[in-house]
Amino acid sequence: MKYAAPTSPVLYRRLLRLSAPHWRMFIFxxxxxxxxxxTDTAFAWLVNKLLAAVTPGxxxxxxxxxxxxxxxxxxxxxxxxxxxxxxxxxxxxxxxxQVIHSLRQRVFDKFMRLPSLFFARxxxxxxxxxxxxxxxxxxxxTSSVVTIMIRxxxxxxxxxxxxxxxxxxLALFIFIAVPIIGGITRTLGxxxxxxxxxxxx
Numbered sequence: 001m002k003y004a005a006p007t008s009p010v011l012y013r014r015l016l017r018l019s020a021p022h023w024r025m026f027i028f029x030x031x032x033x034x035x036x037x038x039t040d041t042a043f044a045w046l047v048n049k050l051l052a053a054v055t056p057g058x059x060x061x062x063x064x065x066x067x068x069x070x071x072x073x074x075x076x077x078x079x080x081x082x083x084x085x086x087x088x089x090x091x092x093x094x095x096x097x098q099v100i101h102s103l104r105q106r107v108f109d110k111f112m113r114l115p116s117l118f119f120a121r122x123x124x125x126x127x128x129x130x131x132x133x134x135x136x137x138x139x140x141x142t143s144s145v146v147t148i149m150i151r152x153x154x155x156x157x158x159x160x161x162x163x164x165x166x167x168x169x170l171a172l173f174i175f176i177a178v179p180i181i182g183g184i185t186r187t188l189g190x191x192x193x194x195x196x197x198x199x200x201x
Contacts, residue, residue, distance in 0.1 A: 015142045018099045025091045030150060032087030037154035039081040041162050046073055048166070088151065092143040100139045107131050 019026070053067035107130065119127070164171040 015099060015138065018102050019095050022095045022098055025095050029088045029091035032084040032091065033147065033151040034154055035080055035084030036088060037151050037158055039077050040155050041158035042077055044159060044162055046070060088147065092146060096139045096143045100135055103135045103139065104131060107135065
């Protein structure tokens with residue numbers, strides 16, 4: 001019987017179950033990613049205030065006072081961003097190391113119970129690669145997916161919220177225009193691929 005490799009969602013669910021005992025570190029990593037994502041929205045707000053403060057003839061006393069503190073605010077913002085990135089990277093890296101340790105233990109225990117005929121048919125290099133390189137890549141890809149899922153989603157939510165607060169009509173126009181442009185781009189891409197394949201034939 002041929003072995004069916006698990007699909008990506010099944011594989012990620014298994015890896016998340018292995019990561020579940022380390023949920024405390026996940027909380028710290030999530031807080032770090034939230035800090036990192038929040039700095040993007042805060043930076044957009046600071047740039048908006050900076051442009052308003054340097055526009056000739058439109059400065060108010062409040063804006064001029066705020067402009068004096070913008071350089072310090074940018075410095076603090078990048079410090080917070082660095083702390084958030086360090087916390088998320090360190091915590092997810094620690095969780096990844098623990099998952100790799102658990103996977104290697106399970107694979108090694110499985111190897112110890114296999115018959116000698118299995119090792120006679122398999123290359124030692126392939127088995128060693130499964131125990132070292134393959135497990136390393138799986139765990140590292142999981143931490144990358146978690147980072148993208150949480151940090152990038154939070155960044156998008158923050159920037160979209162700020163855009164809606166800043167200009168609701170512009171946000172509504174973008175929400176309507178982006179799906180239309182995406183649909184046209186996707187359709188044109190399919191047509192170009194179809195015609196290019198015909199030309200090559």
